[in-house]
Amino acid sequence: MQTVLPPAWAPIVASVLATMVAIALIIAIALILRKVALRLITGIVQRASSDRPTLAGRLRGKGPVPLDGLDAIMAERRRQRAETMGSVLNSTASVIILGTAALTILERLSVPIAPVLTSVGILGVAIGFGAQELVKDFIAGMFMLLEDQYGVGDVIDAGAAAGTVEAVTLRITRLRDADGRVWYVRNGTITRVGNESQGWSRATVDVPVAYTADIPVVRDLLGKVVEEIWGDPDFRDSVIVEEPQVWGIEQISGTAVVFRVNAKTIPSRQSEVARELRIRIKSALDQASIPIANVA
Numbered sequence: 001m002q003t004v005l006p007p008a009w010a011p012i013v014a015s016v017l018a019t020m021v022a023i024a025l026i027i028a029i030a031l032i033l034r035k036v037a038l039r040l041i042t043g044i045v046q047r048a049s050s051d052r053p054t055l056a057g058r059l060r061g062k063g064p065v066p067l068d069g070l071d072a073i074m075a076e077r078r079r080q081r082a083e084t085m086g087s088v089l090n091s092t093a094s095v096i097i098l099g100t101a102a103l104t105i106l107e108r109l110s111v112p113i114a115p116v117l118t119s120v121g122i123l124g125v126a127i128g129f130g131a132q133e134l135v136k137d138f139i140a141g142m143f144m145l146l147e148d149q150y151g152v153g154d155v156i157d158a159g160a161a162a163g164t165v166e167a168v169t170l171r172i173t174r175l176r177d178a179d180g181r182v183w184y185v186r187n188g189t190i191t192r193v194g195n196e197s198q199g200w201s202r203a204t205v206d207v208p209v210a211y212t213a214d215i216p217v218v219r220d221l222l223g224k225v226v227e228e229i230w231g232d233p234d235f236r237d238s239v240i241v242e243e244p245q246v247w248g249i250e251q252i253s254g255t256a257v258v259f260r261v262n263a264k265t266i267p268s269r270q271s272e273v274a275r276e277l278r279i280r281i282k283s284a285l286d287q288a289s290i291p292i293a294n295v296a
Contacts (some may be wrong), residue, residue, distance in 0.1 A: 023141060030101035037093040046195045051158060062115050068198055081145045088142060118201055134171070136188035141170035144187060154197035155268050158190050174280035197267040200241060203274040208256040215249070215257065222246045222261055225280050229263075235276070239269050244277070256293035 107113055128135060145168070150156045154165045154177070161183035163175040175183040209218055226244035229235055234283070244263035251258035262283070265273045285292060 019108060019142045022108050026101050030097050034094055034097045034277055037097065038090055040155060040180070041086055041093065041141045045082045048082035056267065062099075081148065081151065082169075084145050085142075125225045125280070133186075133188060137186050139188075140190065141172075141187035144168075144190075145170070146178050149193055150195050150197070156196065158185050158217065159192060160185055161169060166199045170276035186200070196226040199267065201265050201267050201270040203263040203265055203277065205261045205274050205281065206250060207259040207261060207285075208293045209259070210291055211253070211255055211257055213257060213290055213293075217288070218259060219246060219248070220259075221290070222259055222281065222285050225277070225284050226263070229273075229276065229280060238266075240265055240273060251295070253295060256295050260293060 043091070074188035103113055103116075106116065144150070150165055150173075151168060152165055156162065156165060158173065158175065161175050163177035163179065163181075163183065166176050166182070167174040171187060173185045173187060175185060177183065207218075207222065223246050226246060230240065232245045238254060240263050241263040244261060247260040247262055249257055261277055263270075263273050264278065
């Protein structure tokens, strides 16, 4: 037995079916757009975080010291920065696409959008005011990652704490200091950062000798020391990036003359080079019977 709807119901049923079809299409299109956007973002993130050797790593690759550690640190920095920004972009794309779809569906259902937007705006202001410190941390972390101010493996001074960066997120930076303590620093509280691991570092050694010492002899002796360490394959190019220099007399007192020796090194290796320079300078001065003076 066939059921026939009353003629008065036909427009209502047609309207309901049309609305349901429109909503289904809106949801389908939104999900497809979201999937495409997330796939594009994921592809960009994967390319940005790929483990390609760094330019610094390739340039220093002519040295005898394996550079897997350097490239691994730089790759980890790229991966962390790319994945964090990818997460932000994924969330932003999802909110925009799904939010637009939701508003379109409400409009299709003849629900007034203006009051909804007003309520959402008021709620957003209230949440933003209550979580302003959290928002500040996230914004600071995002700009820090975009500008590559520091990354995993860098030695930094963040004001509240100083040490080696072990992890970076949008909200906090985790540091480990020289004593092994772990510091968790909120990104929003960092107002200035001193990074000792970007580009290059400088090893500086002051050499005090007696006031009566022969200046040209001491200068020549220090010159031979820096030539020797520059010619050492364990240091040249792999640790020391430019030929060390004897800058000359840095200070004069009634009992001593202080010479300064300088070496440009790869990031965070200046202490190692300075210690090696002191050992070699001490040995050379002892062989030449030139005593080291006390600086007043």
